[in-house]
Amino acid sequence: MSEKEHKVSRRQFLTYTLTGVGGFMAAGALMPMVRFALDPALKASAQSDMHYVCDLDDLTDEPQRFVFSYDQVDAWYESEVQHEAYIFRQGDEVIALSSSCTHLGCTVAYQEDQGEFSCPCHGGRFEKDGNNLPNLPPQRPLDRFDVLVEDGRVSVGQVNQQT
Numbered sequence: 001m002s003e004k005e006h007k008v009s010r011r012q013f014l015t016y017t018l019t020g021v022g023g024f025m026a027a028g029a030l031m032p033m034v035r036f037a038l039d040p041a042l043k044a045s046a047q048s049d050m051h052y053v054c055d056l057d058d059l060t061d062e063p064q065r066f067v068f069s070y071d072q073v074d075a076w077y078e079s080e081v082q083h084e085a086y087i088f089r090q091g092d093e094v095i096a097l098s099s100s101c102t103h104l105g106c107t108v109a110y111q112e113d114q115g116e117f118s119c120p121c122h123g124g125r126f127e128k129d130g131n132n133l134p135n136l137p138p139q140r141p142l143d144r145f146d147v148l149v150e151d152g153r154v155s156v157g158q159v160n161q162q163t
């Protein structure tokens with residue numbers, strides 16, 4: 001081949017460059033749309049991420065403390081996370097409350113004789129169903145875990161804020 005055949009004209013250079021930049025920008029604009037389209041599938045897999053904690057027969061109408069752990073994969077990072085929940089029956093429903101105080105995150109404890117949760121750090125108190133008592137540092141109820149009861153087995157999933 002001659003040297004002339006290897007040369008890229010100014011027009012060709014601009015065409016290649018603009019095509020590359022245009023393709024890159026189009027991909028940047030399309031990625032959020034693809035992510036939006038796939039989001040329900042991603043959420044469905046997150047919701048199915050339930051972790052067995054106890055049997056339904058273990059529960060009463062008084063909150064009991066359960067500690068459970070599971071492996072969590074966050075992108076390329078894999079770790080074992082530990083959670084603590086107070087779980088009890090309320091009629092036909094199973095309630096799983098986070099033991100983390102909604103003020104600054106200290107661990108609350110259930111006082112069976114008073115029928116409420118108390119926080120040792122700043123005197124926060126919560127009713128049995130997790131609602132915060134007024135005029136105390138916590139400004140919102142205890143968080144609740146998603147609960148799944150299947151074949152007499154109680155599993156919990158994502159933890160959610162209550163308003």
Ligand code: FES
Pocket residue numbers: 101102103104105106119120121122123124137138
């Ligand atoms: S951390 Fe619980 S009251 Fe402050």
